[in-house]
Amino acid sequence: MSTNNLNVVVLAAGLGTRMKSKLAKVLHRVGGLSLAEHVVNSAAQLTAPEKITVVVGHQAGEVQAELQNTGVRFVRQAEQKGTGHALLGCRDLLAPEGGRVMVLYGDTPLLTAETLRKLEAAHEAGDAAATMITTTLADPTGYGRVILDSHGKVLEIVEQKAASAAQLAIRLINSGIYLFDAERLWTHISEIRADNPAHEYYLTDIAGILNDSGHRVRALQIDDASELLGINTRLDLAEVDRVIRGRKNRELMLAGVTIERPETVTVDMKVRIGADTVLEAGARLLGNTVIGEECRIGAGSIIENSTIGDRVRVAPLTIVESSTIGEDSRVGPYSRLRPNNTVGAGAHIGNFVELKKTRLGAGAKANHLAYLGDSDVGAKVNVGAGTIVCNYDGVSKYPTRIGDGAFVGSNSTLVAPLAIGEGAYVGAGSVITEDVPAGSLALGRARQTVKERWAEKKKNGA
Numbered sequence: 001m002s003t004n005n006l007n008v009v010v011l012a013a014g015l016g017t018r019m020k021s022k023l024a025k026v027l028h029r030v031g032g033l034s035l036a037e038h039v040v041n042s043a044a045q046l047t048a049p050e051k052i053t054v055v056v057g058h059q060a061g062e063v064q065a066e067l068q069n070t071g072v073r074f075v076r077q078a079e080q081k082g083t084g085h086a087l088l089g090c091r092d093l094l095a096p097e098g099g100r101v102m103v104l105y106g107d108t109p110l111l112t113a114e115t116l117r118k119l120e121a122a123h124e125a126g127d128a129a130a131t132m133i134t135t136t137l138a139d140p141t142g143y144g145r146v147i148l149d150s151h152g153k154v155l156e157i158v159e160q161k162a163a164s165a166a167q168l169a170i171r172l173i174n175s176g177i178y179l180f181d182a183e184r185l186w187t188h189i190s191e192i193r194a195d196n197p198a199h200e201y202y203l204t205d206i207a208g209i210l211n212d213s214g215h216r217v218r219a220l221q222i223d224d225a226s227e228l229l230g231i232n233t234r235l236d237l238a239e240v241d242r243v244i245r246g247r248k249n250r251e252l253m254l255a256g257v258t259i260e261r262p263e264t265v266t267v268d269m270k271v272r273i274g275a276d277t278v279l280e281a282g283a284r285l286l287g288n289t290v291i292g293e294e295c296r297i298g299a300g301s302i303i304e305n306s307t308i309g310d311r312v313r314v315a316p317l318t319i320v321e322s323s324t325i326g327e328d329s330r331v332g333p334y335s336r337l338r339p340n341n342t343v344g345a346g347a348h349i350g351n352f353v354e355l356k357k358t359r360l361g362a363g364a365k366a367n368h369l370a371y372l373g374d375s376d377v378g379a380k381v382n383v384g385a386g387t388i389v390c391n392y393d394g395v396s397k398y399p400t401r402i403g404d405g406a407f408v409g410s411n412s413t414l415v416a417p418l419a420i421g422e423g424a425y426v427g428a429g430s431v432i433t434e435d436v437p438a439g440s441l442a443l444g445r446a447r448q449t450v451k452e453r454w455a456e457k458k459k460n461g462a
């Protein structure tokens with residue numbers, strides 16, 4: 001963390017008209033995190049959270065809720081009259097604190113703290129009132145163009161909408177990342193006028209204003225333009241998401257995770273994965289998921305907000321949500337774990353088995369075509385093919401308990417509330433409505449009758 005007195009302001013009040021969305025732009029997600037969270041995370045590597053101020057406006061409540069745990073401060077911009085107006089709204093709060101002010105836009109999530117530190121270093125090294133990050137783009141459309149003098153000093157920034165044909169040909173663009181000397185910023189910011197076709201207060205006008213008042217504005221040109229990509233449309237959103245996920249995959253692979261066909265795999269930023277785990281093509285690991293070592297996550301499987309122990313095999317096309325799976329277990333293919341299951345070590349969950357709010361003990365097996373909801377299944381229980389727990393009577397949900405080592409025959413129907421004791425047996429095809437004591441056999445089906453030579457008699461009209 002810098003020892004400088006540094007305030008960071010993140011502008012995040014705009015709707016983002018070009019997104020064509022009801023959702024405020026900074027709440028859209030890339031790499032599994034909102035745009036706002038990405039930018040705040042980078043800023044938090046430079047300064048203390050209480051020195052980060054986020055300007056909110058559109059869906060302010062939602063944006064604040066999204067950032068609630070980060071410890072940042074918020075300033076409301078009731079009407080979105082432009083980036084200059086948004087920063088001006090922070091003056092009363094921040095001017096008394098002096099020091100330096102870094103401004104970031106909430107729609108540039110690829111920024112790294114490393115680049116922001118370079119900006120700090122460049123600013124410290126010079127005598128400028130402001131230092132801004134710029135880069136050269138093959139296609140600068142939409143960005144503000146940076147006009148330099150022959151010594152490389154910034155004269156002004158011209159917005160796309162206000163630029164002349166000659167200025168539009170300039171490919172040096174404004175990234176929207178600035179570091180200001182606080183005193184000179186707060187003195188001059190009120191000189192910004194909305195005298196442009198859009199009637200907006202452009203923060204970018206501050207460059208020309210400082211320059212006209214005899215202060216220097218420096219440009220720090222960086223080569224990797226990809227970091228500066230701002231999100232204005234859904235096309236940008238997809239592009240930035242691709243870059244962020246590429247970064248995450250690279251980090252995982254360098255830490256010992258095998259990723260087959262990485263371009264097809266989706267791993268959210270917060271996910272942690274142990275070494276020697278293999279992700280097959282098309283796997284999706286989302287939210288706060290943690291995967292142990294030496295696991296295999298099958299093709300097309302989706303695991304969200306779940307914790308998976310070491311050496312677990314998740315076969316293809318399996319869905320796991322908000323659940324914990326113990327080490328050495330096998331799940332899938334085609335299993336579905338709805339929220340809140342705890343699966344013990346060495347358990348097996350096979351194809352077309354659905355679990356909800358269920359504990360499956362260590363070494364328990366439900367290998368084929370079963371539904372277990374609101375259930376507590378002991379260790380080493382065998383749940384036969386086609387077993388269904390009837391946990392819902394149309395009004396309420398009821399629990400089912402199956403003791404350790406019990407054996408539930410295939411195609412059993414277990415009507416909850418129900419307790420099956422330890423080591424008990426349920427005959428195949430039973431409908432069980434009453435508790436089964438430990439060690440006993442329960443049969444709940446019609447006795448079979450056989451009519452010998454029945455077919456022959458029917459043919460003879462008997």
Ligand code: UD1
Pocket residue numbers: 011012013014015025026055057077079080081082083084085086105106107108142143144145157159173174175176201202203204229230232
């Ligand atoms: C801005 C810059 C442009 C630069 C580009 C880089 C201005 C005038 N232009 O253009 O020079 O090349 O970013 O990506 O600054 N916001 C508010 N309140 C407002 C308006 C905007 O908080 O009243 C926030 C938005 O939520 C957004 C950020 O400021 O996070 C940038 O606004 P946006 O409209 O995307 O600016 P650009 O047109 O991309």
Ligand code: CA
Pocket residue numbers: 105107230231232
């Ligand atoms: Ca933008």
